[in-house]
Amino acid sequence: MVNLKGSEHDSTSDAIHNENAVGASQERMTDEKWQAIIRNDASYDDKFFYAVKTTGIFCRPSCKSRVPKKENVRIFQNAEQALSEHFRPCKRCKPTGQRLPDHEWVEQITQCIDMNYSETLTLEILADMCHGSPYHLHRIFKRIKGITPVEYVQQTRIAKAMEYLIHSDKAIADIAMTVGIPNTSYFITLFKTKTGHTPTDYRQLNRNKHTTEVLQNGRKK
Numbered sequence: 176m177v178n179l180k181g182s183e184h185d186s187t188s189d190a191i192h193n194e195n196a197v198g199a200s201q202e203r204m205t206d207e208k209w210q211a212i213i214r215n216d217a218s219y220d221d222k223f224f225y226a227v228k229t230t231g232i233f234c235r236p237s238c239k240s241r242v243p244k245k246e247n248v249r250i251f252q253n254a255e256q257a258l259s260e261h262f263r264p265c266k267r268c269k270p271t272g273q274r275l276p277d278h279e280w281v282e283q284i285t286q287c288i289d290m291n292y293s294e295t296l297t298l299e300i301l302a303d304m305c306h307g308s309p310y311h312l313h314r315i316f317k318r319i320k321g322i323t324p325v326e327y328v329q330q331t332r333i334a335k336a337m338e339y340l341i342h343s344d345k346a347i348a349d350i351a352m353t354v355g356i357p358n359t360s361y362f363i364t365l366f367k368t369k370t371g372h373t374p375t376d377y378r379q380l381n382r383n384k385h386t387t388e389v390l391q392n393g394r395k396k
């Protein structure tokens with residue numbers, strides 16, 4: 176009896192402790208909230224907001240955006256808290272109640288590309304992630320950035336590949352895969368079109384340049 180009472184007491188104090196530990200800014204994901212997200216349940220709007228870590232965007236429960244992976248979701252009590260954690264408001268469901276200016280949407284899209292360039296990224300997938308129509312996304316992105324979203328994706332991938340070529344010994348096929356272009360021969364063609372060199376030549380040139388610089392610096396001393 177004494178033992179039972181003791182453990183009861185312990186579990187009560189644990190519960191209180193846990194509630195405090197969650198803190199004011201982040202709420203716990205519950206089954207109820209997850210169901211509300213999956214069903215786009217408008218009766219939960221303004222009761223909580225949810226952010227998706229892989230896109231950096233937050234929504235109302237009723238938002239008709241695609242269902243994210245549960246482990247990537249964070250729950251907030253209000254929009255201010257999501258904003259203070261650097262999540263950006265969704266263009267479609269406007270969780271702050273304000274229209275999202277085009278340049279801010281384009282910032283969201285570029286951030287989304289920077290975070291997901293290693294995945295398959297078509298215009299449709301990107302539009303789905305960033306909560307707009309493909310046509311709209313393409314047009315607004317091009318107007319503000321001067322290049323198309325698909326060109327920006329390629330540019331990002333080639334820039335990352337250049338870093339890997341210089342700073343790692345990864346094989347070309349691995350680098351192609353890592354930057355989201357699983358077809359190696361397509362990667363090589365694209366790399367050459369964008370930089371004027373094949374990946375192998377680019378790596379060699381920069382290694383030589385680096386060696387020359389090191390030697391020159393050595394001589395200066």
Ligand SMILES: [Zn+2]
Nearest residue numbers: 234238265268
């Ligand atoms: Zn939304």
